[in-house]
Amino acid sequence: MTLTQYPPTSRAGAPPAPGSDGPTLVEAMGRTYFPLAFVARLPFAMMVVGVLTLVVAGRDSLTLGGATSGMVGLGGAAIGPLVGAWADRAGQRRVLLATAAVHSVLLLALTAVVYSSASDALVLAIAFAIGATSPQVPPMSRSRLVGVIRSRLPAGRRPAVLSRTMSYESAVDEIVFVFGPFVVGLLAATLGPTAPMVAAAALTALAVGTFALHPSARTTTARTTPAASDPGVASGGQAPARELFRPRVLVLVAGFVGVGLFFGSVLTAMSAYTGDAGHAEQAGLLYGFMGIGSVVSALAVSAFPARFSLRARWLTFAVVLLVGAVVVAAAPSTGVLIAGLLLAGLGIGPSLVTVYSHGSERSPDGRGTTVMTMLGSAVILGQSIAAAATGALADTVGTSAALAVPVVAAGVVLASAAANWRLTGR
Incomplete structure (x- = not known):
């Protein structure tokens, strides 16, 4: 697969000239990228705890609440890699916009169904669908960053920048996974158990949608083969599954x-x-x-x-x-x-x-x-x-x-x- 670069918006965003130090990763990605990628992660971190809180409050059943949050995880684990494979083929922008739209609707649907007379089976089914359609922001962010590092930064700087970037991404995931449940608890305590789900739906539509439209979504990553003459140029084609x-x-x-x-x-x-x-x-x-x-x-x-x-x-x-x-x-x-x-x-x-x-x-x-x-x-x-x-x-x-x-x-x-x-x- 050819590594596609989005057009630079400034001189700093242009590919580095021979012998130059080239742009920093922040310059290559754009200064809005990292704050946006942070906020777009929040709905994913709120999802499992938010579902558990909603179902326990709405159905008064800890057993059903645990099973429902488990179905969210099962849906994400079963379908998430397929979503990633779809993004590798069709591009992140199309996949993120589609999953964000469906995911937001499903979060609101679960909120309504839990407080209705619908069966527990329907609650579990919607929970599985919520996990299956969850926008995969963290892995897609890493994929974008790796692609930009390999395509836009000088070869000599890539290993160090990649190490720092993976450190940053993992730290951000940790912060979000600690902060997400806190946000759920705060919203549920102040506004009621449905508030976290409504907030997650709104964040998914706005933040994930904006993340999808960011210019870096046009950058797709591919691993460089050892035979490549330039370590920044990916080989053609896609490896078999x-x-x-x-x-x-x-x-x-x-x-x-x-x-x-x-x-x-x-x-x-x-x-x-x-x-x-x-x-x-x-x-x-x-x-x-x-x-x-x-x-x-x-x-x-x-x-x-x-x-x-x-x-x-x-x-x-x-x-x-x-x-x-x-x-x-x-x-x-x-x-x-x-x-x-x-x-x-x-x-x-x-x-x-x-x-x-x-x-x-x-x-x-x-x-x-x-x-x-x-x-x-x-x-x-x-x-x-x-x-x-x-x-x-x-x-x-x-x-x-x-x-x-x-x-x-x-x-x-x-x-x-x-x-x-x-x-x-x-």
Whole structure:
């Protein structure tokens, strides 16, 4: 697939002349791009928690609420990669506009159906459709950025800029995934349980629609082949779909399922922990400590020396994640539990950055958005499964059992990192 560049709007946006340092990434993308991409992520982060809040309030059933949020995750995991593949073929603009329109309508439809006499089956079906049509802003943003870095920046600067960019994108995801549930709670507490869904629908239509129309949507990414004479020029054609199922790609997906399992199990376990103390509303605050550690460590990745290889980084920080999870599970007090969450966050951030960097390297020709969407969908799938399973375990066995689930999730991440070590050359 040929890498299409959008027309520059200024001298700074023009392709770099031979021997010049070229534009910065901000100049190449445009100064409005990064704030816009941040806001456009919010509906995705609000979706699962917003659906759970709405259904529990409207149907007075925690079981149905958990099942409904799980269906959202299942829809995103099952259809999200297909949406990414569609974007690789048809372009992001068309796909984002279509999914944003349908997704906004479905969010409003669920809000109406939950408070009607419609069956639970219809609620679950709409929830699946909401997940299936969720606009894949995070992976599409990464795909755009990788494409611009490879096409518009001088070859000598690309590795460092790519590392910093993946660090930034992972940190933004962490901030949004912590801030999104907070926004849902604030809106639900002040305006009612339907407010988060209405707000998410409006944000999807406005912010995601604007993101779709941004000039960078005309840039499609493709992985450069080793035989290419210029590392900034992509090879023609699109790799067959079977290339997406190579072990070097699937091990990344498995690792992100583990990350999603960790996110979902920690949030649910914190709900059980604070609920035992009579302060269930404080679960998000405890969860935020893990987000703090993750954001800080994700931003620090760009300072790592080149000799600290990607495969070594993932293995190292997967161990840090596991140690943090063990501290959380065995914590004798809230202070120690918070320390474990901070430590686990320090392991999560670099793991996210590293896996996304691996994903950008290993994306088959013309399949960059698909791979990034597969990784994002894997997180949502793991999160949904863990939230439902950990909640059931907390209800039937107790909070101590729920606190042990993050250890298992961290073990999945570590096993994937070890497998990646064996699959990756020096």
